[in-house]
Amino acid sequence: MNEISETREAREARLQGLGCKRKRVEDIRFTQGKGSYVDDLKLPGMLFGDFHRSPYGHARVKSIDTSKAKAVPGVLAVLTAADLKPLKLDWMPTLAGDVQAVLAGDKVLFQGQEIAFVVATDRYIAADAADLIEVEYEELPALVDPFKAMAEGAPILREDIKDKTEGAHGKRKHPNHIFTWEIGDHETTDLAFRDAEVTIKELISYQRVHPCPLETCQSVASFDKIKGELTVWGTFQAPHVVRTVAAILSGIPEHKIHVIAPDIGGGFGNKVGVYPGYVCAIVASIVTGRPVKWVEDRIENLSATAFARDYHMTTEIAATKAGKVTGLRVHVLADHGAFDACADPSKWPAGFFNIVTGSYDFPTAHVTVDGVYTNKAPGGVAYRCSFRVTEAAYCIERAMDILAQKLGLDPAELRMRNFIRREQFPYHSALGWEYDSGDYHTAMQKALDTVGYQALRAEQRAKQEAFRRGETREVMGIGVSFFTEIVGAGPSKNCDILGIAMFDSAEIRIHPTGAVIARMGTKSQGQSHETTYAQIIASEIGIPADDVMVEEGNTDTAPYGLGTYGSRSTPTAAAATAMACRKIKAKAQMIAAHLLEVHHDDVEFDIDRFRVKGMPERFKTMKDIAWTAYNAPPPGLEPGLEAVSYYDPPNMTYPFGAYICVMDIDLDTGVAKVRRFYALDDCGTRINPMIIEGQVHGGLTEAFAIAMGQEIAYDEIGNVKGASFMDFFLPTAVETPKWETDFTVTPSPHHPIGAKGVGESPNVGGVPAFSNAVNDALAFLGATHIQMPHDAWRIWKAAEALGAQG
């Protein structure tokens, strides 16, 4: 190829840099069945572990008899709490400052809790033997309703901490109470309500759901007794954190632990935490001296690892008659299950719930959150959202609709009247955040114009009249949602996990031929990092993305990082990538100047080369420079061309978007059909529009599932109802609506390339759009708030309660 005559456009196109729809590198292996997921791993002598689990929600364990299991040929070991106790591994710390039983000792606290771990030569034998374990229980009354957790006479769940009046996040009011978290100004908010012309108050619940990636949680542990080294392959969204936790728990020095996260089949928050299965596989490998694999099945996944939400939000807004909001007050009752195993940054027991003022200019707000224990699985993870942000977005977006209804205002109009205006950014919210950038009015207007909002409202009115005349049983709902996310945890000034600041990292090495290897502290679970990080590098240093190999997930080779969740990869590791590139570029400039025999101030970067200013024909490409860096570096300069950057972001990023859902509901069947779903996202600079669109489609589909049918429910004695794909609603291609995507671009002013992150926006903004559509459809019949999930049966029941079923 002729480097001189090639046009700028051709050179640019060859890079496949920022903003292009680069096809994914990952797909080459995935479409051929050549991904390497944990369960694909086969090691010589490998054993399989399986759990015996509690059938009860709450019971005392009187005895455990493992003799029959141990007698099964092929069984090598059975671990119980008694075996873990001398190793001090019967309990493990959670990320939220609580402890969780690895294997239940005296008591079981939720159905499906791990009691014994059987290790055998194959997975069928392990499963057989797990069934033969005999446990004698004394059943105790189960506590499943979080509203009764602190009631008089409530059964006390956590006997291990029942006398502790102080938890990791302050005072505990009751043995079943975990924490109270308070933020905002109590007094001014009370005054705003005292003086309000209009107020609303509603209990808005967000049901318990599960992230449910298609691949369950799994790991393989292999301990080498001779070297004293432990290798763990696992479904880890945060492999470095897993290694640090493993070092602390096991006493094995951190450098002798090798944690490897291979390809991961989806995470969505399910694969952030440390689970008993991982710990037991490690202990079993140490005990047996052989590699041990643990793979949870789907029912175990849905009933034992990492639920999400279960937030019950009593929400009040104060406003003027003209529709200006003057205050927000929220009290949350948070059901954390049997152990507080939330995966939030350590100082944030309710995550970033204080983003609950949303996109609106609330002069004052006050929030309290009470976390309680119940006889349910632990978790409370950030399921495809930044920590508790989707709960907050649902809360405020539902409440704004309720306020609009009370004021007799159109919900889009009410939002327009209260948006933070463009000139108010950077904006300090009443609950303490500094929003980096936004242009909400433009985004909302674009959304309304595109869908033809006024015409839709007219059609809806006509349909309501026809319904009243008895001409149709179909009603129409228009769900408007305008969300602001807070992602990219985060600045070390306010975010850490177990004391480790939440920076992230990139290490980039350019080899003599100009081929690049780049390693990051994050870990993709489908987010296309191998494709997109390479695009950033291509644009920053002018080497084609195809010449860049991105590698993540191996703690031996990747720089330390906090992993991928909370849409943090783009705000943190992508920023680190750009910063490392800029260090490389600075050195490259010196080398280019040396080769071109000019002062380094006289050369400038141009797409894929440095050229002499004003003389475009005199240049050195990045490939020339790479070669020189290793073979003839300028005097006084070290050989090599590489850099590492640890990026501590100065602020979070605040993606936003306007979503509109148009829905038709048949009141005779309760069946809701999404006629149209329009999603406008503003995630700042767009790295790869194809991948952004894919993320939005996926997130909207998950939001649809949550709003329209998902629930991990328990009966009154603590049985989890429907923890399999028979009952847990996952939409197929048939139910899933078609998605229309759109965008505006408001770059983040503090991010090196202006990007904000997008993966979780559609889940955060999507759920309220669907729920608002259902509520909007039934509002003319008198509904103010109908709880999710909105499956056909519940919609039918809601209509019946409103007197609309004949």
Add this chain to the structure above:
Amino acid sequence: MAKTAIALTVNGEAVEALVEPRTLLVHFLREQLNLTGTHIGCDTTHCGACTVDFDGRSVKSCTLFAVQAEGAEIRTIEGMAGADGTLHPLQEGFREMHGLQCGFCTPGMIMRAYRLLQENPRPTEDEIRTGMAGNLCRCTGYQNIVRAIQFAAAKIAGDSLQEAAE
């Protein structure tokens, strides 16, 4: 446990093996034949991650015992690309149309789509959605999977038109 001998064809090759009668076909493929492209996503025959082509039908290989495959002709994702490495139009389509993210459902999706296109070479969007309803994806929202299958259908039709012309 006593083992049973089975003989079958997998991706065009004759295979003979000893299996326990209770071994699931998916475990046999993954663990005995090392064909790990076929995945497991559930315990209840819902997700379709384990879909393979079995005597001209799509089956969920977690729902059959290996012994039931006696004499069968099975094709898995590993058998889709040509011997020279050329991708099958479906494999190409999934990449071109961004029909995958984490990739875990993809082998099952491609194997199901392969049979769908054998049965109905030019399906409408609705026919694709219905035809793929036994396969779950948690990442993509299906829209691009539909486009990937449309891409493959067009490409296959185009290719055979060309063949006919020659």
